[in-house]
């Protein structure tokens with residue numbers, strides 16, 4: 116019988132730490148491993164002081180070593196319990212990088228219904244058509260719609276085994292990987308998301324997913340500037356945010372608040388720019404006619420006023436709504452003015468991102484200490 120200490124660690128990596136999503140080794144529960152010939156001594160520290168928990172860990176360690184290394188090894192397990200120094204709120208999204216994801220862009224809007232999801236879906240598809248590896252996380256807890264726009268509403272993410280742990284596999288369509296809260300909610304039921312619940316669900320969609328290698332992860336935020344936004348910026352190092360607005364005054368005022376939220380000292384996520392959606396109405400039969408029904412150049416002027424890049428405009432066109440509704444976004448329609456409009460906007464966004472990446476240090480995960488909306492719900 117011949118084995119090394121690394122073989123034992125490898126076997127112990129298959130055991131999930133109690134109450135944690137990661138392995139015992141990764142969670143630092145295994146404090147020491149000693150190998151003497153055919154004998155192995157494993158020291159484990161857990162926070163649960165009960166005899167039952169200690170016994171369970173002991174049995175799991177023995178089983179893992181016998182199963183993955185050798186049946187005949189004489190295993191001794193010393194389980195110690197040390198209480199957790201500080202009870203962290205399990206509902207808060209904790210900030211850590213997502214491996215293999217190069218750039219994370221949050222798409223936000225102050226006001227609801229301005230077309231943030233439409234812009235996210237079309238931008239993601241455009242990036243994929245440009246050859247990038249793209250993922251979309253629909254974090255719109257109030258009305259997830261990305262699964263409809265990508266025509267995958269009947270699909271459910273499967274569980275896959277990644278390095279011995281179960282992970283959710285995003286659903287893929289049009290070359291874009293997608294995870295949405297919409298996959299897990301009943302469309303006929305109103306879900307009331309409280310801060311902690313939303314945080315927990317998003318935490319899973321972000322960290323318990325097998326995103327694989329991505330050049331871009333676009334996060335479709337809910338409208339507004341609430342606790343879910345704070346949870347997201349706490350959770351992941353966002354490279355930049357894009358704010359979508361219509362030219363209407365009431366939307367612009369909210370967009371301004373959205374930009375201000377990202378620029379707050381405690382958040383400091385660079386704003387890559389503003390996209391004006393529904394910039395003007397163009398009827399299909401009169402493509403040269405432009406009707407500025409929500410006002411003219413409002414978002415362009417806002418961008419100038421607050422010294423933010425204007426990334427481009429998208430007209431209000433019936434086919435954008437229709438294409439979104441049938442789950443086949445317009446960016447998929449080759450050689451059309453709308454495909455070109457999204458291509459221009461996406462290029463501007465990427466070029467701003469490249470400038471940002473060159474000029475600024477990586478965004479640190481934002482840590483906010485007071486999150487009234489995300490505090491545990493008192494019953």
Ligand SMILES: Nc1ncnc2c1ncn2[C@@H]1O[C@H](COP(=O)(O)OP(=O)(O)OP(=O)(O)O)[C@@H](O)[C@H]1O
Nearest residue numbers: 227228229230231232233338430431432435436439
């Ligand atoms: N440029 C456009 N032309 C025509 N219809 C559009 C355009 N942009 C968005 N829409 C339509 O407007 C509606 C709202 O758009 P969307 O769901 O993208 O907005 P949102 O800002 O993400 O909304 P929410 O605040 O609910 O998250 C959808 O029916 C969509 O198809």
